[in-house]
Amino acid sequence: xxxxxxxxxxxxxxxxxxxxxxxxxxxxxxxxxxxxxxxxxxxxxxxxxxxxxxxxxxxxxxxxxxxxxxxxxxxxxxxxxxxxxxxxxxxxxxxxxxxxxxxxxxxxxxxxxxxxxxxxxxxxxxxxxxxxxxxxxxxxxxxxxxxxxxxxxxxxxxxxxxxxxxxxxxxxxxxxxxxx
Amino acid sequence: xxxxxxxxxxxxxxxxxxxxxxxxxxxxxxxxxxxxxxxxxxxxxxxxxxxxxxxxxxxxxxxxxxxxxxxxxxxxxxxxxxxxxxxxxxxxxx
Numbered sequence: 243x244x245x246x247x248x249x250x251x252x253x254x255x256x257x258x259x260x261x262x263x264x265x266x267x268x269x270x271x272x273x274x275x276x277x278x279x280x281x282x283x284x285x286x287x288x289x290x291x292x293x294x295x296x297x298x299x300x301x302x303x304x305x306x307x308x309x310x311x312x313x314x315x316x317x318x319x320x321x322x323x324x325x326x327x328x329x330x331x332x333x334x335x336x337x338x339x340x341x342x343x344x345x346x347x348x349x350x351x352x353x354x355x356x357x358x359x360x361x362x363x364x365x366x367x368x369x370x371x372x373x374x375x376x377x378x379x380x381x382x383x384x385x386x387x388x389x390x391x392x393x394x395x396x397x398x399x400x401x402x403x404x405x406x407x408x409x410x411x412x413x414x415x416x417x418x419x420x421x422x
Numbered sequence: 423x424x425x426x427x428x429x430x431x432x433x434x435x436x437x438x439x440x441x442x443x444x445x446x447x448x449x450x451x452x453x454x455x456x457x458x459x460x461x462x463x464x465x466x467x468x469x470x471x472x473x474x475x476x477x478x479x480x481x482x483x484x485x486x487x488x489x490x491x492x493x494x495x496x497x498x499x500x501x502x503x504x505x506x507x508x509x510x511x512x513x514x515x516x
Contacts (some may be wrong), residue, residue: 270446277444291444292491294468294475324446341447341504344490351489355472355479 244282249275253326256308262316263333265325274326278307292324293346294354300380301353303396304346311345313402384416428452430461435514437462440478440493443469447505448492454507458516467491 253275257264265271277291289295290305304310312322319342320332331337344351385399386392390406399413425438437455441448443466455462467478479489487493487501494502496513510516 270450273446273449277442277446280444292442292447294442294489294491341506344488348488355475355489 244279244288246272246275246279249278249282249288253278253307257327260308260313262312262327263330265321265328265339266333266335271326274324277324290324294351296354298353301350304350304398309346310398310401315342315345384418385413386416388412388414425463425465427463428456428461430456430459432459432514432516433461435460436497437514438495439464440482440491440495441466442491445491451492451494451505451510454505454510458514460514460516 253264265274274291278288281291281295282288285295285297285299285302287299287302288307289302290307290309293305293309295302295305307324308327309322312327315322316327316329319340320337321328321339321342323342323344323346325339328339329337332339380397382395382397384393384395386394387403387406387408389408389412390403392403392405393416394400399410401410402408403412437460439448439451439455439462441452441464452462452464465474465478467475470478481495482489482493482501485495485501487503490503492503492505494500494510494513496502500513502509502513
């Protein structure tokens with residue numbers, strides 16, 4: 243079973259790796275860790291405590307903490323949507339934390355409504371082709387970073403390359419053709 | 423759809439809050455209302471049935487809001503998205 247300490251360590255290590263900070267308000271931070279722990283116990287993955295999850299991994303993929311929107315939100319507003327991760331000036335108390343707008347597209351938010359109760363995928367998909375078909379109509383694509391060559395298989399390219407930190411614009415779709 | 427009623431001396435306004443049980447901002451909002459002895463009702467949407475989630479979403483959309491949490495509805499008229507102390511104070515006259 244996941245412990246609160248494990249949730250904390252994971253967040254601390256991620257903040258360090260990605261050059262951001264944890265919210266300096268310890269009580270608030272603990273509440274967020276509790277929420278993440280609860281979600282991990284409930285769904286099997288730590289989805290954002292401040293967003294409504296569908297309970298299905300492939301639909302919640304973008305809001306699993308650290309969410310897809312963290313890096314652009316921390317850069318633009320000084321904190322992520324739930325304010326777990328903050329920018330240096332916010333951590334140092336020079337800038338106040340404020341409620342920020344939701345960057346997650348509406349069509350993705352809608353996935354949390356009206357689908358709970360559906361049975362999750364029964365078996366782990368064996369091939370890439372199977373994932374693409376079974377993901378509830380979500381189009382999964384291959385993306386590669388033109389700067390470092392990092393390749394991922396997901397709906398949209400990441401906002402920031404996790405390897406070389408290149409911006410989203412540096413990602414291009416990778417298509418495969420069978421040459422006869 | 424079941425909501426939880428929290429009693430308080432300040433019951434001049436009808437306060438309904440859509441929240442998430444895991445959300446730290448929702449917790450702050452609940453605490454703020456309690457600290458000000460405001461009577462309110464809340465619903466933790468993440469613990470709701472599929473049907474009720476849909477109802478909550480429609481209710482928020484019908485009132486011109488976006489389904490995010492916390493959302494406060496005061497006197498069936500004013501909708502406040504997020505933990506906005508200034509707006510809550512103004513609407514509740516506290």
